[in-house]
Amino acid sequence: MVRLVVMSDLLERLRGRGWRMTAQRRVVAEVLDGEHVHLTADEVYTRATARLPEISRATVYNALGELVSLGEVLEVATDDRAKRYDPNAHRPHHHLLCSRCGTIRDVHPTGDPLADLPDSERFGFTVSGVEVTYRGLCPDCTTT
Amino acid sequence: MVRLVVMSDLLERLRGRGWRMTAQRRVVAEVLDGEHVHLTADEVYTRATARLPEISRATVYNALGELVSLGEVLEVATDDRAKRYDPNAHRPHHHLLCSRCGTIRDVHPTGDPLADLPDSERFGFTVSGVEVTYRGLCPDCTTT
DNA sequence: ATCCTACGATGGACCAATTCCAAGTCAATA
DNA sequence: TATTGACTTGGAATTGGTCCATCGTAGGAT
Numbered sequence: 001m002v003r004l005v006v007m008s009d010l011l012e013r014l015r016g017r018g019w020r021m022t023a024q025r026r027v028v029a030e031v032l033d034g035e036h037v038h039l040t041a042d043e044v045y046t047r048a049t050a051r052l053p054e055i056s057r058a059t060v061y062n063a064l065g066e067l068v069s070l071g072e073v074l075e076v077a078t079d080d081r082a083k084r085y086d087p088n089a090h091r092p093h094h095h096l097l098c099s100r101c102g103t104i105r106d107v108h109p110t111g112d113p114l115a116d117l118p119d120s121e122r123f124g125f126t127v128s129g130v131e132v133t134y135r136g137l138c139p140d141c142t143t144t
Numbered sequence: 145m146v147r148l149v150v151m152s153d154l155l156e157r158l159r160g161r162g163w164r165m166t167a168q169r170r171v172v173a174e175v176l177d178g179e180h181v182h183l184t185a186d187e188v189y190t191r192a193t194a195r196l197p198e199i200s201r202a203t204v205y206n207a208l209g210e211l212v213s214l215g216e217v218l219e220v221a222t223d224d225r226a227k228r229y230d231p232n233a234h235r236p237h238h239h240l241l242c243s244r245c246g247t248i249r250d251v252h253p254t255g256d257p258l259a260d261l262p263d264s265e266r267f268g269f270t271v272s273g274v275e276v277t278y279r280g281l282c283p284d285c286t287t288t
Numbered sequence: 289a290t291c292c293t294a295c296g297a298t299g300g301a302c303c304a305a306t307t308c309c310a311a312g313t314c315a316a317t318a
Numbered sequence: 319t320a321t322t323g324a325c326t327t328g329g330a331a332t333t334g335g336t337c338c339a340t341c342g343t344a345g346g347a348t
Contacts, residue, residue, distance in 0.1 A: 020295065020296070020344065020345080021344075021345095022295095022296065022297075022343075024296080024297065025296085040334090041334075041335080042333095042334080054297090055298090056297065056298045057298095057335090058297075058298065058299075058300095058335095058336080058337085059296080059297050061334095061336075062296080062297080075223065077221040077222060077223050078221055079219060079221050079227075081305080081306075082333085082334060082335095083334090083335095096265075096269055096271070098269065099272075105267055107261060107265045107266075107267075108265060109257065109261045109262075109265065110260045110262065111257070111260040113255070113257060113278075114278075116254045116255040116257075117251060117253045117278060118253075118254065121240075121251045121252055121253065122240070122251075123240065123249055123251075123283070124282070124286075125240055125242065125249075125278075125280040125283065125286075126280045126281045126286050127240070127280035128243075128279055128280045128281070129278070129279045129280070130276060130277065130278050130279070131277045131279070132257055132274060132275070132276050132277075133274065133276075133277070134257075134258075134261055134269075134271050134273070134274050135272055135273045135274070135275070136266075136269040136270045136271035136272045136273070137269060137270045137272075138267075138269050139267075139268035142268075142269075164315065164316075164324065165315080165316095166315070166324095166326080168326070169325085184305090185306080186304095198326095198327085199326085199327095200326065200327050200328060201306090201327095201328085202306090202307080202308085202326075202327065202329095203325080203326055203327075205305095205306065205307075206325080206326080225304070225305065225334080225335080226304085226306095227305090227306095
């Protein structure tokens with residue numbers, strides 16, 4: 001129920017931003033919005049084909065790239081080869097990543113890492129953001 | 145001068161750890177150790193061929209993978225497609241990355257991000273490490 | 289409601305980064 | 319210095335992603 005509301009918010013927001021809505025784009029947006037884990041492009045494609053079998057891989061990549069440019073989705077680089085897509089771009093958060101299976105969860109640490117980087121460690125850079133990635137084993141991978 | 149000492153330390157350490165030493169492995173280790181920027185596998189390969197023209201790409205990948213497993217080198221995932229290799233694994237540090245040109249610098253923020261992740265935000269994971277990546281524009285890219 | 293047309297979708301070719309594999313080579317031990 | 323299991327090789331295969339010419343369609347205009 002809540003998810004449906006959130007989902008239509010996303011679609012509404014995209015439409016309002018002038019994003020031309022097509023069946024394919026809607027499906028990609030819905031797939032991302034319905035998940036709380038961070039999917040790879042291929043996982044998005046698999047889930048999208050379940051709803052819209054004719055959708056093409058290229059279209060999924062296009063839509064993901066556009067959502068990233070619009071700032072609605074975050075691209076997360078992992079040690080895996082595949083990037084993952086984080087639909088929770090509107091709220092600041094960081095990531096907890098299982099080094100065995102690649103699962104990613106959003107986490108909210110305390111403290112402000114930006115404040116922890118003194119000027120003397122900025123080397124003339126204009127620093128605009130931080131990402132914090134915790135690594136470990138998820139419950140499933142710990143036991144098996 | 146200092147670099148030569150450090151380099152032989154690395155080779156010594158690897159030998160002591162039972163790492164079978166070959167011309168190819170020595171060259172890869174030397175290339176990494178001689179650089180203060182973080183190279184891609186391909187850049188390592190290029191520099192390695194300068195010293196040992198017959199070395200194969202597969203060997204470079206093998207050696208890099210082994211150095212990573214041994215904990216002597218850190219694998220850094222960037223937004224680029226290629227991973228980068230950070231030979232400074234023995235000292236804890238984080239990264240400052242130019243979002244325009246991809247340059248990476250090592251930085252040493254204050255504070256302990258591991259302490260900033262409460263149990264309630266660990267979701268049953270066994271957390272073993274953190275990486276902090278600051279993003280911004282380097283001095284060169286700020287002005288141009 | 290229908291027509292236009294610019295923008296989106298398609299799928300197959302292409303590319304870059306990395307891994308795999310079978311055969312040849314060599315470092316370290318005896 | 320002979321042996322041998324570990325290392326190296328290069329080429330093929332795989333993976334993740336991009337490009338492009340052509341076809342289709344959302345949404346504004348009529």
